[in-house]
Amino acid sequence: MSDMPPLMPTYARADLAFERGQGAYLFTADGRRYLDFGSGIAVTGLGHAHPHLVAALTAQAAKVWHVSNIYRIPEQERLARRLVDASFADTVFFGNSGAEAIECGIKMVRKYHDATGHPERYRIITFEGAFHGRTLATISAGKQPKHVAGFDPLVDGFDQVPFNDGNALRAAIGRETAAILVEPVQGESGIRSADPRFLQELRRTADEFGLLLFYDEVQTGMGRTGKLFAHEWSGAKPDVMAVAKALGGGVPVGACLATAAAAQGMTAGTHGSTFGGNPLAMAAANAVLDVMLADGFLESVQKHARLLRTRLDDLARRHPKVIAEVRGQGLLLGLRLVPPANEMIEKLRGAGLLTIPAGDNVVRILPPLIVGEAEIDEAIRILDGVCAELGA
């Protein structure tokens, strides 16, 4: 017990710390520079120290940080209006993380069926490989063995079926089924994309059986795939959607978006969050939207995503003994490796390039959305060198 460090050791951390960031780069206190193609796991979508975000947050910090949701918060009303205008949704709840956004959605789904005369409908269908967060309800939804071990009893009400399998999904629907919860691209389990036709099928199935379609866009949302939300590529709209990660650009903000019908049970007193949507967090998220909704921003993300994908495909062709597959969408990319992914991630870090591990022996590549051609060239040079070393 005396070996227990003051910082609870729930993370296997690299022995590396950063002092500051600038754009796509992070710097250590002793001046070493790293190209950040992990973005704090898809959080710093606009890179580090973006001047517009720094200005917005600094200005808000001098005014007011927190007041509580027992008062009106104009910055929150403004952000909700902008998210509604930019999406399928009619209404938004703000929290502080992805798991909380999912939790709000889970509660909303149950409340919807209760409010519409079907309190027996509370079960949510999720998919193998899913990741929805680390709270008790969200690990119960994701059902990943390494996340649930030792935490029994889990929260009841989640049924899991294989990803991209419409028949298994239909077979799992029963009289207690309330909703389908799905990531348009599974991030943590290795950048596995839902087939666009699968999302369209989920929409039809949800309509046929009176279920709500609930997207987890915590990682895929906020421009990561080149659209504001990844499901836009499929045209299949949800009833409920969780976003977080890049929404605050690094300030903790999560949001649960919903149609008016789906949210009809969420009346005063049904849900809450002390910090959720406070003025400081809202200033950050409104500033993120200023940048992401500006003309040409998402087109630029798509252009650089195509460039990076072309270079990675070329790299994979030249190093077949190292890279088995390039996958993903936009700037949410994965290299499925032949040698252990962690070996490559360590070597890349040693050479000044930061990436993120994912399931299925995948190296996740998540550059900031502001990435430029020169940074893509630099990353490919480093990857090329490490591939040559690993393939030798």
Ligand SMILES: *Cc1c(COP(=O)(O)O)cnc(C)c1O
């Ligand atoms: C990161 C993530 C979450 C959990 O978000 P937290 O902010 O860590 O609670 C949920 N779903 C997906 C798809 C994620 O990538």
